[in-house]
Amino acid sequence: PANELDLTPWDVEKQRGSVFAMNFGVDKKLSADSAIELSSPLNGFSPTRRKQVAGFQDIEAILKCAFYQSDEHESMYALALDSIFPTGSAVAGAVHNYRVGPLFLWDKGMGDLANSGWSAYLRPFALQGDAGFLPTAGNPQSVAVLFNGALSYSLDYFANQSQTFTLPEPLTRLVPLTEFNYIQVPLGAPRYRSRPDLRLTPGLAYVQGPYQVTVGTQAPLNQSAVRDGWAIVVVLVSITLDDIFPQAAWTPF
Numbered sequence: 001p002a003n004e005l006d007l008t009p010w011d012v013e014k015q016r017g018s019v020f021a022m023n024f025g026v027d028k029k030l031s032a033d034s035a036i037e038l039s040s041p042l043n044g045f046s047p048t049r050r051k052q053v054a055g056f057q058d059i060e061a062i063l064k065c066a067f068y069q070s071d072e073h074e075s076m077y078a079l080a081l082d083s084i085f086p087t088g089s090a091v092a093g094a095v096h097n098y099r100v101g102p103l104f105l106w107d108k109g110m111g112d113l114a115n116s117g118w119s120a121y122l123r124p125f126a127l128q129g130d131a132g133f134l135p136t137a138g139n140p141q142s143v144a145v146l147f148n149g150a151l152s153y154s155l156d157y158f159a160n161q162s163q164t165f166t167l168p169e170p171l172t173r174l175v176p177l178t179e180f181n182y183i184q185v186p187l188g189a190p191r192y193r194s195r196p197d198l199r200l201t202p203g204l205a206y207v208q209g210p211y212q213v214t215v216g217t218q219a220p221l222n223q224s225a226v227r228d229g230w231a232i233v234v235v236l237v238s239i240t241l242d243d244i245f246p247q248a249a250w251t252p253f
Helices: 117-121 155-161 223-228
Strands: 004-014 017-031 034-047 053-056 059-070 075-085 099-109 125-135 142-153 174-188 197-208 211-220 230-240
Touching: 059 099, 075 125, 099 142, 155 174, 174 211, 197 223, 197 230, 211 223
Parallel strands: none
Antiparallel strands: 004 017, 004 230, 017 034, 034 053, 034 059, 059 075, 075 099, 099 125, 125 142, 142 174, 174 197, 197 211, 211 230
């Protein structure tokens, strides 16, 4: 759990026009092992041969509770309740369905490996992800299934534990990463079902103190992902609020 502010602009080119979106997200720590995340994208859609339309998407709230945390083993496992509230604008792509369901989240570093031989070069790797399902709470009934997994490599971690190689300061701020994304609506009325949407999102993060800027692009892995958009550019600006505003560290529990 953390206190963070995330801004995520991205651009999608579609056959029927282009979409520029800005996602606003806030993660607020509630206790030593729990937090709540609130987010909502602002979409701007430029249909081919028509004027641009814009509006907010639905609001998403995720209540997270870590049931296992270990700095020694560089690991964290949590359960969450994900809720999507139908508050967005239809012209911006909001679907006006309330969804709620469980998520499983994990974050695991490779620091348990021996700091010698080839295994020492694997220690900077980290795995992070989430998986779950989101059924609608009313009609029409359908169930969305999702999985997101990211693999990253911290050059700062590598530089601090390596006795063979040294890296200049700018390079130690970099974190190469790759994320795999899957989403599908496999259950429900036939008109609401969807085929698997598979994407690979390689990127590069730059970390400086409480700030992190990540730039990436999504590569569609199947036809369903191609149909929904291509040439996607994603930027994530993440700010750890505790380091800038000490008052943000306050927790109600």
